[in-house]
Amino acid sequence: MRKQRRFSFARENTQGRKMAKQLTEQMEPEIGVKIDDRYCSRCVICSSICPFEAISRDKETGEINLDIEKCQVCGICFSACPVSAIETLYYNVNSLISYVEKSMRKTGFNRLVLTCRGTSPLQRKTMDELKKSGVVDFISLRLPCVGRVPPEFLLKALALGIEKIVVIPCEEDYCRFEKGSMIGTRRFLLTQALLSQLGFSSDTLTVIRSLIKANINVYRCIGCGDCAYACPYDAIKIVAPGIAQINPDKCSGCGLCAAVCPVLAIELEGFEYESISQSISNYSSLIPEMKSKGKTPVILVFCCQWSEFPTLDKNQSLVKENVMLLELPCSARVDPLHILEAFRLGFDGVLVAACEKSECKLEEGNEKAEERISSLKKLLAQVNLENKLEICFTSPKYIGELDRHIKSFIQKISSIPETPHGGESEK
Amino acid sequence: MIVTKEKPLEEILGFLTPYKKILVVGCDGCTTPPRGLREAKTYSTLVEMSGKLNNKNFECKATTVAKQCDNHDCATTLTPQIENVDAILSLACGVGVQTLVEVFPEIPIYPGQDTIFLGSQDRDNANMYEKCISCGDCILDETGGICPRTRCPKGLLNGPCAGHMDGKCEVDREKDCAWVLIYRRMKDTGQLDKFRAFRKPRNYQISTSPQQIVWK
Numbered sequence: 001m002r003k004q005r006r007f008s009f010a011r012e013n014t015q016g017r018k019m020a021k022q023l024t025e026q027m028e029p030e031i032g033v034k035i036d037d038r039y040c041s042r043c044v045i046c047s048s049i050c051p052f053e054a055i056s057r058d059k060e061t062g063e064i065n066l067d068i069e070k071c072q073v074c075g076i077c078f079s080a081c082p083v084s085a086i087e088t089l090y091y092n093v094n095s096l097i098s099y100v101e102k103s104m105r106k107t108g109f110n111r112l113v114l115t116c117r118g119t120s121p122l123q124r125k126t127m128d129e130l131k132k133s134g135v136v137d138f139i140s141l142r143l144p145c146v147g148r149v150p151p152e153f154l155l156k157a158l159a160l161g162i163e164k165i166v167v168i169p170c171e172e173d174y175c176r177f178e179k180g181s182m183i184g185t186r187r188f189l190l191t192q193a194l195l196s197q198l199g200f201s202s203d204t205l206t207v208i209r210s211l212i213k214a215n216i217n218v219y220r221c222i223g224c225g226d227c228a229y230a231c232p233y234d235a236i237k238i239v240a241p242g243i244a245q246i247n248p249d250k251c252s253g254c255g256l257c258a259a260v261c262p263v264l265a266i267e268l269e270g271f272e273y274e275s276i277s278q279s280i281s282n283y284s285s286l287i288p289e290m291k292s293k294g295k296t297p298v299i300l301v302f303c304c305q306w307s308e309f310p311t312l313d314k315n316q317s318l319v320k321e322n323v324m325l326l327e328l329p330c331s332a333r334v335d336p337l338h339i340l341e342a343f344r345l346g347f348d349g350v351l352v353a354a355c356e357k358s359e360c361k362l363e364e365g366n367e368k369a370e371e372r373i374s375s376l377k378k379l380l381a382q383v384n385l386e387n388k389l390e391i392c393f394t395s396p397k398y399i400g401e402l403d404r405h406i407k408s409f410i411q412k413i414s415s416i417p418e419t420p421h422g423g424e425s426e427k
Numbered sequence: 428m429i430v431t432k433e434k435p436l437e438e439i440l441g442f443l444t445p446y447k448k449i450l451v452v453g454c455d456g457c458t459t460p461p462r463g464l465r466e467a468k469t470y471s472t473l474v475e476m477s478g479k480l481n482n483k484n485f486e487c488k489a490t491t492v493a494k495q496c497d498n499h500d501c502a503t504t505l506t507p508q509i510e511n512v513d514a515i516l517s518l519a520c521g522v523g524v525q526t527l528v529e530v531f532p533e534i535p536i537y538p539g540q541d542t543i544f545l546g547s548q549d550r551d552n553a554n555m556y557e558k559c560i561s562c563g564d565c566i567l568d569e570t571g572g573i574c575p576r577t578r579c580p581k582g583l584l585n586g587p588c589a590g591h592m593d594g595k596c597e598v599d600r601e602k603d604c605a606w607v608l609i610y611r612r613m614k615d616t617g618q619l620d621k622f623r624a625f626r627k628p629r630n631y632q633i634s635t636s637p638q639q640i641v642w643k
Contacts, residue, residue, distance in 0.1 A: 222455040222463060222493075229550050262461035263491065337465060340472040379469070382436040383477045421476045 030399040032073045032089050032309070035066050039085035046077035046086060051178035072359060073309065073397045074177035075148025079187070089399060090309045091143060093153050100157050103139040110163045111138040116146045116181070117305045118170035118253070118329075119210040121270035126168060126210045133206065135166055144309055144396075147180030151191045154205065158195075164204060171211045174252050176306060176361035212253040212269045212329060218243050220265035227257035227266060232363035254362035255333030259372070271329055276338055283324045284345035287423070295322040297348030297413050301406060302338070304331040306361045307353050309396040323406055331355070331391075332365030336376045343385055346423030349413040352391040353402055359395060366393065383421060388413050428457040428548070429520040430555045431540035436477055439516065442537050443474065444483065446513035451539070452505065452527070453491035454519035459548060459555065462518040462540065464491045470518065470539055488512075495523030501530045509534060563634035569621060571612035576629070578605035584626040 035046070035055075042062050047055040054070035055077060057063070078088040100112060113135065115122065120142055122130070130138075139162075143149065146169040154165060167188050175181035185207055192205045216227075216236075223242035235250030236257060246257070246266075255268040264273055283300060290298045303325050319325075328334060331354035339350050352373060354366035370391055377386040390412075392405040443449060451474070453467035460466075471487030478485035492504045495517065505527075509515070514535045517524045520542040527536045544557035560577045566584070567574060576582050580598040586606030590597030594607045613622040 222461065224461045224463075226461065262465045263455055263463035264465060337468050337472070340469060340476075344472045344476055379473065383473060383480060385476075420479050422479065 030089070031068050032397045032399060033066065033068075033071060033075070033078065034087045035064055036085050036087055037063060039083050040064050041083050041085070043082065045080050045082065049080045049179070049183065050077055051180070068397055071397055072177060072361075073395075074145050074180050076145070076177065076180055076183055079148050079150040080183070088148070090396070091148060093150060093156065096141070096149075096153050097156050097160070099141065100139060100162065101160060104160065104162070107137070107139065109137045109139050110161055111135050112141060112157055112162045112165045113138045113168065114141050114143065114146055114149065114165065115168045116170050117142060117144050118174065118176050119168045119212065121212075122168070123210055123212065123269050126208055129208050130166060133166070133203065135164060138166070144306065145175070145177045145180035145184070147175075147177060147182075147184035147187075149184065149187075151187060151194075154188075154191050158200070158204070165206075167205070167207045168210050169207065171209050174211050212271070213248050213251045214246055214253060214255065214257055214266055214268050216244055216246050216257075217265045217267070218245075220263050222263055222265075224262060226260050226262060230256050230260045230368070232256065232365075232368075252362055254330040254365050255328070256330075256365060256368055259333055259335045268329065268333060271333055273335070273337075276326070276328075276335070277341060279326055280338060280342050281345060283319065283326070284342070284347065286319065286324070287346045290322050297410060297418070298322045298346075299324070299349040299351055299406070299410060299413070300342045300347045301325045301351045301353055301402075302331070302334045303327055303353040303402070304355055304366070305329055306359075307331070307355045307394045307396065308402045323410075330360070330362045330365040331369035332362060334369050334372070336372055336379075339373075339376060339389060340380075343380075343388070344422045346421075348418060349388045349390075349409060351406060351409045352389075353394050353405065354391060356393045356395045384419060385421060387416055428459040428546070429522075430543050430546040430557075431458050431460075431462065431518075431520055432543055434539055434541055436473055439470075439474065439537070439539055440477055440481070443485065443514060443516065446535070447484070447486060448511055448513045449474065449485055449487045449516055450505075450508060450512045450514075451487055451489045451516045452495065452518065453489070454495040454517075454523050455491055456494040456496065456519070456523075458518070458520050458523070458540070459546075464489065466518050467491055470516065474516070492519075492523075495519035496526050498526050498530050501527055505531070561634075562629070563638065564630060566626065569624070569626060570609045571616065571618060571622075573605060573609045573612060575605045575609060578603075578608075584629060 042064060044057055047057055047064060052070050052072055054067045056065055058065060075088050075091065078086045146167055157165065169181040169184050172182045188205060188207050195204050196202055221242060221244050223238055223244060225238050227244055228236040228238055233250045233252050235247045236244050239245045253268060255271060258266040258268045267273060287298050301323060305327055331352060334352050342350050352369060354369050355361065360366045373389065373391045377389060380386045380389060390409055394401045394405055451467045451471040453463045455463045467489035471489040475485050475487050490508055492501055494500050509531060512534060514537060515527060516537050516539045517527055518539045524536055524538045545559045545561060546555040546557045548555055557577055559574060562576055575584060575586060579586055580596060581588060587604050591604035591607055594604055596602045596604045610622060613619050
């Protein structure tokens with residue numbers, strides 16, 4: 001058996017956490033995917049399947065090499081490797097299984113729903129479909145891409161007593177990792193065939209396609225055209241004076257339009273303006289407690305889903321003492337209003353975590369976010385808060401990179417004197 | 428559209444200081460950049476925050492009107508919201524502010540913007556350009572669709588003057604000479620005879636402020 005690393009996926013995995021801490025303290029950043037040459041049979045399947053051409057075969061030695069600069073840690077190679085020579089520190093079979101096991105024990109549910117981040121939070125349409133097929137109480141397992149799930153995991157989950165598995169990948173053309181959805185779905189279909197041969201009923205494993213999209217409230221729209229100009233997918237058109245229309249076939253759900261709309265007429269499914277505001281105000285209710293414990297500065301991190309993997313899937317509140325994480329589908333959705341709201345509610349600092357420059361999974365969302373943040377800083381300078389807002393670029397391929405950014409940000413704002421800009425006002 | 432520029436927060440705070448409950452009213456009309464609900468919320472948050480920095484508790488509420496220059500619109504949208512409001516901060520152009528003053532004579536209304544000009548929007552360069560001074564006597568038909576009254580700093584009607592160089596204006600070397608643009612445009616469209624024609628001085632009498640027209 002190959003040595004499996006248990007990483008901090010499950011909540012109780014303290015060992016993994018310790019390791020993560022050790023790793024973050026190391027000077028050399030740990031890489032999220034590794035090819036173990038001892039087990040590699042040099043079949044080149046990983047190299048041919050990699051959507052980013054990050055894996056290559058050395059012509060002379062035949063060795064398989066991973067170019068971490070190109071790699072985006074989608075994990076498709078990991079699930080495709082026939083000899084399990086590729087190690088991934090996130091979502092390996094053991095950690096996934098132990099997560100399912102624990103959730104089963106805790107909740108008693110025996111239905112498993114695998115969702116891709118591009119499709120979750122679940123749309124109402126998808127929820128209806130789930131209900132129709134009788135899946136109401138389920139264990140939810142969220143992954144950056146369903147293409148990283150090997151069939152081994154599905155079979156193991158069934159062996160644990162899971163009765164029904166529903167997989168919700170993104171629609172193929174919109175896969176954030178180019179081929180992940182396609183490869184994943186094909187693999188599920190093959191597993192389906194295998195299961196039916198083994199005597200399982202045909203609905204043991206089902207696939208529902210979905211993708212979060214932007215919706216426009218035409219009654220609010222003023223037809224200014226800001227969204228149509230901003231949309232990187234050319235999905236929005238001004239169809240009549242004062243009415244913008246979103247073409248759902250072109251929309252990829254980055255949420256940039258929602259963040260630029262001057263009248264808040266556009267909402268992104270699952271990441272509505274009000275629901276994000278609500279989460280911020282929920283988080284802010286913890287601030288006095290943190291401050292009374294002396295845990296300052298309290299910061300809020302707007303985190304792009306694709307810039308950090310394991311922390312966002314812990315299925316627990318994303319509050320780590322004085323650092324609170326708020327997940328967004330892309331840094332493009334970072335709304336200046338939400339940042340202002342956070343400051344008004346008393347956060348000492350706001351950090352926006354976006355993907356590295358060339359790695360935005362949605363057209364240049366990170367660059368757009370950077371532009372907006374720099375213009376917001378000009379406004380914030382009028383209330384002396386410009387140094388308390390920062391954008392950082394991070395990638396899930398180096399373990400703990402976000403943590404390092406958070407740490408240095410906290411260090412930076414600790415040196416700036418606190419200002420009474422926000423918090424509960426006495427009435 | 429009507430181009431406006433935000434007033435510095437310090438200035439806004441200066442005139443809002445005596446009040447507590449403030450209604451920030453955006454405008455969904457032609458103000459550019461759009462000063463709708465987003466801008467209203469931004470300003471209400473900023474005013475509250477800077478109030479706190481100065482030991483003052485403002486209570487701001489953000490709202491927006493479809494067109495602030497429309498008195499009927501303002502009255503119907505805002506009347507239910509102005510209860511207990513001490514002052515209104517308007518994010519519309521100067522016209523919007525004055526309309527509010529007429530609709531709500533009992534509430535102090537303050538401008539949150541400086542109204543600058545009527546302009547066009549160049550999205551790629553993120554720029555606004557002044558294109559019309561609403562002189563009330565349009566001569567665009569004679570000048571190839573380019574307004575010398577607005578775009579020539581001297582407002583010449585028979586240009587160009589001798590100060591232009593390489594197509595740029597002597598007043599501001601960064602800016603194009605409007606009359607060179609007009610010449611090129613007329614040449615391209617074969618109307619040079621019109622360019623050579625003499626244009627009579629402008630009749631300032633027809634644009635004496637304040638103007639008024641009967642609309643219906």
